[in-house]
Each structure stands twice: as C-alpha cells, then as structure tokens.
Amino acid sequence: MTTNPEFEPVYDEVEKYEQFPTQDERLFASLIYILSFFTSIIGPLIIWLLKGSESEFVNRAGKNYFNSAISYAIWTVISLVLMIVLVGFITMAVIGIMSFVFTIIAAVKAYNGEDYLIPLSIPFFK
Numbered sequence: 588m589t590t591n592p593e594f595e596p597v598y599d600e601v602e603k604y605e606q607f608p609t610q611d612e613r614l615f616a617s618l619i620y621i622l623s624f625f626t627s628i629i630g631p632l633i634i635w636l637l638k639g640s641e642s643e644f645v646n647r648a649g650k651n652y653f654n655s656a657i658s659y660a661i662w663t664v665i666s667l668v669l670m671i672v673l674v675g676f677i678t679m680a681v682i683g684i685m686s687f688v689f690t691i692i693a694a695v696k697a698y699n700g701e702d703y704l705i706p707l708s709i710p711f712f713k
Contacts, residue, residue, distance in 0.1 A: 608644035608700045616648035620694035623652065631656075648697050650712040655693075655705035659686050662707065 608616070615638045622630030635649030662682050669675030689705045696703040 608642065612638075612642045612644045613698050613700050615642070615645045616697035617694045619645070619648050619652050620690050620697060623656070623690060628656070644700070644702075647702060648693075651693070651702070651704050651708070654711050655686075655689070655708040657711055658705075658707060658709040661709070 615634055619631040619634050622634065631649065631652050635645070635653070639646040639649050659682060663679065666675040666679040666682055669678055685707070693703045693705055
C-alpha cells in the first residue's frame with residue numbers, strides 16, 4: 588500500500604496541548620482557584636510559577652485566574668467611584684458575589700479538565 592503525502596496527518600504544537608490533562612495537572616489548576624480564597628495572589632502565583640512551565644493546562648488556568656483577578660480589581664475600583672452616585676453600592680455587591688461564584692465554578696471546571704474563562708475578564712495575559 589502506497590502512502591499519499593496529501594493525506595498524511597500533520598501534527599503541530601496545537602494538537603499536542605489538546606490532550607486531556609493528567610490528574611496532577613487538573614489538581615494544580617483547581618488549586619490555583621481554591622487557594623485564591625485564602626491567599627488571593629501569593630498562593631495562585633506560586634503554583635503558576637512552579638507548574639505553569641511544566642503544563643500548558645496549568646499555565647492557561649493561571650493566566651485565566653490572573654486575568655479575572657486583575658479585571659475584577661478594575662471593576663471594584665469603578666464601583667468605588669460609582670459609590671458617589673450610590674450606584675456603586677449595588678455594583679460592588681454584584682461584583683463580590685460574581686467573583687465568589689465564578690471562582691468556585693472555575694475550580695470545579697479545572698478539576699474536570701475543562702478550560703474556563705471567568706465572565707467579565709479582560710485578557711491581559713494571552
């Protein structure tokens with residue numbers, strides 16, 4: 588049987604990272620989100636710096652977390668400014684609840700091996 592070069596599969600760098608993450612990768616990715624409740628920046632940063640270079644899945648989870656952390660800090664500052672016109676009190680409560688709920692959802696999805704971009708996140712790290 589002869590092989591036709593037109594129909595040979597081509598594997599590139601993208602397909603290498605589309606594999607299902609291992610148990611350890613999923614655990615470290617979910618720890619990024621779980622530790623954010625106790626150490627908002629230090630814990631996730633340590634895991635991202637130590638394991639992000641070893642695993643593309645952990646690297647993406649770290650980028651997604653820090654994109655959301657920076658974005659929600661910006662939304663909080665905007666809400667503080669809006670407190671002058673009393674709208675900020677409502678938006679501050681909504682942002683706090685959204686941050687809490689979406690961080691839990693992101694931790695569960697990371698443990699299930701899924702990518703999850705928290706809503707209202709601005710992509711600073713790509």
